Amino acid sequence: TEFATAHELADLMGVTPKEIIQHCFTMGKFVTINQRLDKETIELVSLEFGFEAEFVSEVEATEVVELEDNEEDLVIRPPVVTIMGHVDHGKTSLLDYIRSSNVVAGESGGITQHIGAYEVSLDGDRKITFLDTPGHEAFTAMRARGAQVTDIVILVVSADDSVMPQTIEAINHSKAAEVPIVVAINKIDKPEANPEKIKTQLSEAGVLVEDWGGEYQCQEISAKQGTGIDELMEKVLTEAEIRELKANFSREVPARGIIVEAELDKGKGVVSTVLVQRGFLKVGDPFVAGHTMGRVRALMDERGKRIREAGPSQPVSVLGFEDLPQSGDEFTVMLSDKEAREIAQKRQIIRREHEFRRSTRVKLDSIARQI
Ligand code: GDP
Ligand code: MG
Numbered sequence: 001t002e003f004a005t006a007h008e009l010a011d012l013m014g015v016t017p018k019e020i021i022q023h024c025f026t027m028g029k030f031v032t033i034n035q036r037l038d039k040e041t042i043e044l045v046s047l048e049f050g051f052e053a054e055f056v057s058e059v060e061a062t063e064v065v066e067l068e069d070n071e072e073d074l075v076i077r078p079p080v081v082t083i084m085g086h087v088d089h090g091k092t093s094l095l096d097y098i099r100s101s102n103v104v105a106g107e108s109g110g111i112t113q114h115i116g117a118y119e120v121s122l123d124g125d126r127k128i129t130f131l132d133t134p135g136h137e138a139f140t141a142m143r144a145r146g147a148q149v150t151d152i153v154i155l156v157v158s159a160d161d162s163v164m165p166q167t168i169e170a171i172n173h174s175k176a177a178e179v180p181i182v183v184a185i186n187k188i189d190k191p192e193a194n195p196e197k198i199k200t201q202l203s204e205a206g207v208l209v210e211d212w213g214g215e216y217q218c219q220e221i222s223a224k225q226g227t228g229i230d231e232l233m234e235k236v237l238t239e240a241e242i243r244e245l246k247a248n249f250s251r252e253v254p255a256r257g258i259i260v261e262a263e264l265d266k267g268k269g270v271v272s273t274v275l276v277q278r279g280f281l282k283v284g285d286p287f288v289a290g291h292t293m294g295r296v297r298a299l300m301d302e303r304g305k306r307i308r309e310a311g312p313s314q315p316v317s318v319l320g321f322e323d324l325p326q327s328g329d330e331f332t333v334m335l336s337d338k339e340a341r342e343i344a345q346k347r348q349i350i351r352r353e354h355e356f357r358r359s360t361r362v363k364l365d366s367i368a369r370q371i
Helices: 006-013 017-026 039-048 058-062 091-100 135-144 165-176 195-204 229-243 337-360
Strands: 074-076 080-085 117-122 126-131 152-158 181-186 217-220 246-248 256-265 269-278 286-289 292-300 315-321 330-333
Touching: 006 017, 006 039, 017 039, 080 091, 080 165, 091 117, 091 152, 091 181, 091 229, 117 315, 126 229, 152 165, 152 229, 165 181, 181 195, 181 229, 217 229, 246 269, 286 337, 292 337
Parallel strands: 080 126, 080 152, 152 181, 181 217
Antiparallel strands: 074 246, 117 126, 256 269, 256 330, 269 315, 286 292, 286 330, 292 315
């Protein structure tokens, strides 16, 4: 691994490079002034001069400097919605219903590609982006990485069952992340459905629905028959309007987004779904994403159709990664391949260092800010 050079280290400690080189020599290491020293050497040399080496976190060291958004570029964007709820309460059925009822007439095949997210169009050119990943894990995984992607949670509770442990978990996750919840009481087509019982249990769990004087919008639905789905979508959009969700729609700013998911395809290489959050992502853009980088080779929508660009709240399947990113990684367009590579490489070095530190439990301190 490579870290600071003898020269950089000397600057940091206010000594001459010669002193560093001499000290290395007494330790049996021959180094030159511009040679990168390994972590152990840095640590020992620092101690010798009365310093403790610290290797700063990768985020601090390699954060991509972000430009401020111009107020006039900020425009209302579609909300990003995650469906959560207890197993078998109908999350998949609801997504499937929304997806299939949203196939644009004449569009061949509909949404056939699983890309982990998709955008649906409603009347009046209104859109909602759904994250089609197992709700809880994706939500927690992304949050753990500091990525807040979801704007609104649809909490599905089955009217023929009860508020269950994963219902409570979903409520807790959403509240902790300060993400608004819209309740969907599902399976009302069933004779044994008892929505009132569900509302009572929800109120006991801290979710008082609107028609009972609470703040949470609630809709009774049947994901199987399609009852109440339009109304549910309206409620989601109302929630979104209240929040005035905006994004930078300028074509001048470098695009930025979040990795929703990524996989290795034998033929295509890395295929990753990126949810664009700012600007427009275009074919040919160099980018850095977590520890990897690349250049956009192709963009595809959820129908597998090639598109030229993708804007805010639009999920898009991206080809052109050098390596597999992780969901929750930030995706940032850079000015050049060179710049992207530099940041990715620095992050890789720092990651290796973190792994090394974890395995050896070596305590290091304040050096190598330049890595
Ligand atoms: P998930 O585990 O939350 O994704 O739940 P699924 O969508 O897989 O649904 C679990 C079961 O409930 C499946 O057998 C569905 O067919 C059924 N189901 C889902 N929604 C409804 C509904 O509105 N009415 C009825 N009768 N059954 C439903
Ligand atoms: Mg499911």
